[in-house]
Amino acid sequence: MDIDDLKTRILAGERRALARAITLVESGRVDHRAQALALLEAVKGHGRQALRVGLSGTPGVGKSTFIEAFGCMLTGRGLRVAVLAVDPSSARSGGSILGDKTRMERLSRDPGAFIRPSPSQSQLGGVARRTREAIDLCEAAGFDVILIETVGVGQSETMVAEMSDLFVLLLAPAGGDELQGVKRGIMEMADILLVNKADGDLKATAVRTCADYAGALRLLRKRPQDPQGFPKALTVSALEEAGLANVWDEMCGLTDWRRAEGHFDARRAAQARFWFEAEVRERLLARLSREPVKGAMRALAGQVEDGELTPSAAAEELLSTHLMMS
Structure with a gap:
């Protein structure tokens, strides 16, 4: 996808280009996400x-x-x-x-x-x-x-x-x-x-x-x-x-x-910070569903079920060892 061309058409107000761009940012594909981030950076400012x-x-x-x-x-x-x-x-x-x-x-x-x-x-x-x-x-x-x-x-x-x-x-x-x-x-x-x-x-x-x-x-x-x-x-x-x-x-x-009174711009700045923090939390949670963290979580869950580890100890091991290393 030509991001520069899509950006130009969006800035020109083309509705078809806008619809295509929204489809791109809504996509869950990894390659689409990279293109979406590039497009959002291109149109801002x-x-x-x-x-x-x-x-x-x-x-x-x-x-x-x-x-x-x-x-x-x-x-x-x-x-x-x-x-x-x-x-x-x-x-x-x-x-x-x-x-x-x-x-x-x-x-x-x-x-x-x-x-x-x-x-x-x-x-x-x-x-x-x-x-x-x-x-x-x-x-x-x-x-x-x-x-x-x-x-x-x-x-x-x-x-x-x-x-x-x-x-x-x-x-x-x-x-x-x-x-x-x-x-x-x-x-x-x-x-x-x-x-x-x-x-x-x-x-x-x-x-x-x-x-x-x-x-x-x-x-x-x-x-x-x-x-x-x-x-x-x-x-x-x-x-x-x-x-x-x-x-x-x-x-x-x-x-x-x-x-x-200055509330409008202050509110938008606070919202930008809110969504930055929300995106960080979302991506951290997404890593739990990918290997190798997913496998480690499954193994630790088995130990919790067998009574070998408490839920708190298993969570601490997952976060401190496996999640930080992935």
């Missing part, structure tokens, strides 16, 4: 910066419907929008449906948009292992807004907050009360809570739910990266496309404040 927005919520809350309506509104304003949608992988077969482009039919035909579904595989936290690198590629391709849709696994789905500038949590009407709103985990990571489906018979319920969460947010400890009034809860109807402009205005206002 070009001064392009998109607004990265992470979106999470329980399955069925309307994430895809919201993203399509919101994305179409943004492209209508002349912005280029990339959507990175992560689909859950089957614990049995390992497969994923990857049906988000089917759900977002109108946005997928928009020349100003790019939609890329990816399988979560065995990665926890609601995102795929290489989503962060796909974000870097979309940024290099000149997209103005990158929307990262998680699989929707629940309150522990906080990994997307470590790769986004804004974290938006979508909620369903009557989906909780004030106590639910103060639970730790995903709730305290959010910058904006959106109560979706505020239309028809559910509109009054959505307004009440929004008020419950707004009250709960006032009980959370104030974060240094938040101006007065944030995090905040809003109602929105993706179906009727109501409240979308207000959501975008709130996002822009929060981002502008964080840039002015």
Whole structure:
């Protein structure tokens, strides 16, 4: 693969080249990984910066419907929008449906948009292992807004907050009360809570739910990266496309404040360090599944089963002798 040619086409904003590059970084092959690292090094430092927005919520809350309506509104304003949608992988077969482009039919035909579904595989936290690198590629391709849709696994789905500038949590009407709103985990990571489906018979319920969460947010400890009034809860109807402009205005206002106060760049620097440390941990764990460490681990496990070694002593021998020497 010609990395220089691929880099040139990505920087020119070619969507086909971008799709090919994301396929490359998602590949598990050793030779592909080397090419992917070379490509990521080649495209960095070009001064392009998109607004990265992470979106999470329980399955069925309307994430895809919201993203399509919101994305179409943004492209209508002349912005280029990339959507990175992560689909859950089957614990049995390992497969994923990857049906988000089917759900977002109108946005997928928009020349100003790019939609890329990816399988979560065995990665926890609601995102795929290489989503962060796909974000870097979309940024290099000149997209103005990158929307990262998680699989929707629940309150522990906080990994997307470590790769986004804004974290938006979508909620369903009557989906909780004030106590639910103060639970730790995903709730305290959010910058904006959106109560979706505020239309028809559910509109009054959505307004009440929004008020419950707004009250709960006032009980959370104030974060240094938040101006007065944030995090905040809003109602929105993706179906009727109501409240979308207000959501975008709130996002822009929060981002502008964080840039002015220095929180925006500091947060991105902290995220870069986080992903460096995560990559080191991931590679160390990967070495356990390769020889000769794999064989040594199997032998030590046999000694533990026979009672010759305690689990702690066996782990110490593996780490100090075999893992460090491999």
